[in-house]
Amino acid sequence: MGRPEKPVDHTVPALGALAEHLRAMRRDACLTYRQLAERTHYSSAQLKRAASGVSLPSYGLVLSYARGCNNYLERAGTAQWRARMQATNLYEEAREAVHRNRIEARASAVRPKPEYVRDIADLSGALRDAWARAGRLPSRKMEARSGGQLPHSTAHAICKGRSVPRDFRQFATFLHACEISGTALGPWFRAWFKICGRPSEKAVAAALQFLWQTDERRIFLDL
Numbered sequence: 001m002g003r004p005e006k007p008v009d010h011t012v013p014a015l016g017a018l019a020e021h022l023r024a025m026r027r028d029a030c031l032t033y034r035q036l037a038e039r040t041h042y043s044s045a046q047l048k049r050a051a052s053g054v055s056l057p058s059y060g061l062v063l064s065y066a067r068g069c070n071n072y073l074e075r076a077g078t079a080q081w082r083a084r085m086q087a088t089n090l091y092e093e094a095r096e097a098v099h100r101n102r103i104e105a106r107a108s109a110v111r112p113k114p115e116y117v118r119d120i121a122d123l124s125g126a127l128r129d130a131w132a133r134a135g136r137l138p139s140r141k142m143e144a145r146s147g148g149q150l151p152h153s154t155a156h157a158i159c160k161g162r163s164v165p166r167d168f169r170q171f172a173t174f175l176h177a178c179e180i181s182g183t184a185l186g187p188w189f190r191a192w193f194k195i196c197g198r199p200s201e202k203a204v205a206a207a208l209q210f211l212w213q214t215d216e217r218r219i220f221l222d223l
Helices: 013-029 033-038 044-050 059-073 077-106 120-133 139-145 152-159 168-177 182-196 201-210 214-222
Strands: none
Touching: 013 033, 013 059, 013 077, 033 044, 033 059, 044 059, 059 077, 120 152, 120 182, 139 152, 139 168, 152 168, 168 182, 168 201, 182 214, 201 214
């Protein structure tokens, strides 16, 4: 008899839940890791690591693990499909949880203070603080979050302090990409108007088209 497995690491609960599910499938199939490895394209060490809860395995490994266990049990097609779907759902939850943890680990504890902005340099610094507090997102991720309205090259320049948003739309989409929205945008809008002045009617009309939330529109119009 081999040595008993170490307890599943539940530091990231969703990752631990995936590992527990993988272990349960292998126990139900009465397979050792060596036997399971013979039914997959992965080594027993890789399979054991996937069921440890320490790190996120690849989706291909998880799917192969589930197939190896379910095929050995010769379950009906529907039961196999359900077992694989459960493994897939747990994997997606674990992947999202690991991603959130990585962002939180990179996040700065410094709170941006747009209410103290006096000039362009202050505005640039506050925007960099907002980006750092949001977890220092890659510029391409920010472009994706903005729906393409904030080019990654522009986001990168703003995050590095080499420029500030060129218009109000770019300013607002940068803040949204940093997960600042709703009433939290009030101090930021005030800072923008303080530095850039009152917007033209054309700029107001454009802003109202992309400020979807009612409270954001109200704050903008009040200011």
